[in-house]
Amino acid sequence: MADQARPQEGPAVGLPLLEDLPDVEGRRVLVRVDFNVPLGHGADGEVVVDDDFRIRAALPTLSWLTDRGASVTACTHLGRPKGRVDPRFEVAPVRARLAELAPGVALLENLRFDPGEEANDPAFVDRLVAGFDAYVNDAFGASHRSHASIVGPPARLPSAAGRLLEREVGTLGGLLVGPDRPFVAVVGGSKVGEKLGVLRALLARVDSLIVGGGMAFTFLAAQGHTVGASLLDAGRIDSCGGLLQEAGGRIVLPTDFVALAPGGSVGAGASGSGEVRMVGVDIPRRWRGLDIGPESAGVFADLVAPAGTVFWNGPMGVFEDDRFSAGTRTVARAVADAKGFSIVGGGDSAAALDHLGLAGRVGFVSTGGGASLELLEHSDLPGLEALRHASNAPGATA
Ligand code: 3PG
Ligand code: MG
Numbered sequence: 434m435a436d437q438a439r440p441q442e443g444p445a446v447g448l449p450l451l452e453d454l455p456d457v458e459g460r461r462v463l464v465r466v467d468f469n470v471p472l473g474h475g476a477d478g479e480v481v482v483d484d485d486f487r488i489r490a491a492l493p494t495l496s497w498l499t500d501r502g503a504s505v506t507a508c509t510h511l512g513r514p515k516g517r518v519d520p521r522f523e524v525a526p527v528r529a530r531l532a533e534l535a536p537g538v539a540l541l542e543n544l545r546f547d548p549g550e551e552a553n554d555p556a557f558v559d560r561l562v563a564g565f566d567a568y569v570n571d572a573f574g575a576s577h578r579s580h581a582s583i584v585g586p587p588a589r590l591p592s593a594a595g596r597l598l599e600r601e602v603g604t605l606g607g608l609l610v611g612p613d614r615p616f617v618a619v620v621g622g623s624k625v626g627e628k629l630g631v632l633r634a635l636l637a638r639v640d641s642l643i644v645g646g647g648m649a650f651t652f653l654a655a656q657g658h659t660v661g662a663s664l665l666d667a668g669r670i671d672s673c674g675g676l677l678q679e680a681g682g683r684i685v686l687p688t689d690f691v692a693l694a695p696g697g698s699v700g701a702g703a704s705g706s707g708e709v710r711m712v713g714v715d716i717p718r719r720w721r722g723l724d725i726g727p728e729s730a731g732v733f734a735d736l737v738a739p740a741g742t743v744f745w746n747g748p749m750g751v752f753e754d755d756r757f758s759a760g761t762r763t764v765a766r767a768v769a770d771a772k773g774f775s776i777v778g779g780g781d782s783a784a785a786l787d788h789l790g791l792a793g794r795v796g797f798v799s800t801g802g803g804a805s806l807e808l809l810e811h812s813d814l815p816g817l818e819a820l821r822h823a824s825n826a827p828g829a830t831a
Contacts, residue, residue: 522545
């Protein structure tokens with residue numbers, strides 16, 4: 434690859450690309466993919482792939498290799514079988530879908546059936562790469578894991594980032610190196626503890642940081658609001674208070690909620706029960722705030738609309754229950770309609786977008802939920818670091 438075409442800034446710097454592999458014709462290439470996809474049941478009750486987004490996302494890499502005469506074997510994890518063979522996590526349904534989309538590409542059995550994968554056991558890496566001539570990592574969604582199949586092979590074989598990995602790192606990395614302004618991030622979901630690091634990293638870069646979902650209550654508690662029986666991470670009230678101070682007004686919190694009465698239940702679709710009411714920023718005793726209210730959703734949408742860059746990760750409420758989905762829907766539409774470039778982190782927000790038929794209207798939907806947040810937090814991932822040390826990486830001293 435011509436050196437002037439290589440990224441000069443951000444986490445993509447120094448990654449070996451497919452063009453950096455020795456000629457693959459007639460060679461055996463091992464491709465780590467993230468085919469950790471949702472499974473469901475087909476018409477005859479057979480297990481099928483419910484959403485093949487991650488499989489389709491790997492096709493450019495697989496066809497690049499097969500078009501050049503390589504013999505390609507893919508490998509993936511599926512679920513969390515914890516180092517034991519478990520029929521529920523066999524890759525057979527994934528293999529069937531792959532055979533339709535990329536005929537001739539083999540798929541190994543679930544990597545996580547062997548405890549060596551998550552333990553990053555060198556003996557497991559040796560067994561995995563035996564018989565292969567080159568390795569490609571196209572598993573962006575798993576590249577935040579220091580697992581054997583992600584970090585091991587680049588020390589043993591000529592290696593490259595696949596097209597999906599290259600695009601994910603280039604696009605998300607673009608948020609770290611000069612996004613168009615205003616740059617607005619919308620972060621939701623329930624676990625504030627897991628997201629404090631990325632919130633702090635985002636604060637260093639964004640013009641506004643909108644916080645919704647269950648995690649907002651710990652911030653509101655830090656401001657002295659009552660949260661009723663809503664989600665609260667009491668041990669992190671001080672950290673959230675500190676972040677609010679650092680932010681100097683750039684953290685935007687909900688001002689109203691859709692709340693569920695004591696004793697009510699949350700359910701999928703229309704199956705929940707109990708009285709639901711719009712309430713202000715203070716939640717009544719024993720009530721649970723389960724979605725942002727219409728005023729908050731409007732304010733969030735108005736901030737997102739004119740943004741030059743938008744990053745969204747995490748729902749605004751318990752959107753799988755119809756009564757608490759309006760906030761997430763309003764934000765999803767605003768992200769899809771934003772003036773500038775919008776990027777959606779994987780997982781729940783991508784699923785919500787898909788559900789609303791808006792996935793085609795955003796600039797980029799990442800295949801990695803956890804991985805995209807880790808990349809924004811640390812500006813790097815273990816899988817990228819390993820590739821940069823491959824013997825054929827640009828600038829590597831062979
Ligand atoms: C994901 O679905 O987030 C990735 O495939 C990683 O899976 P993991 O969280 O089980 O490591
Ligand atoms: Mg995950």
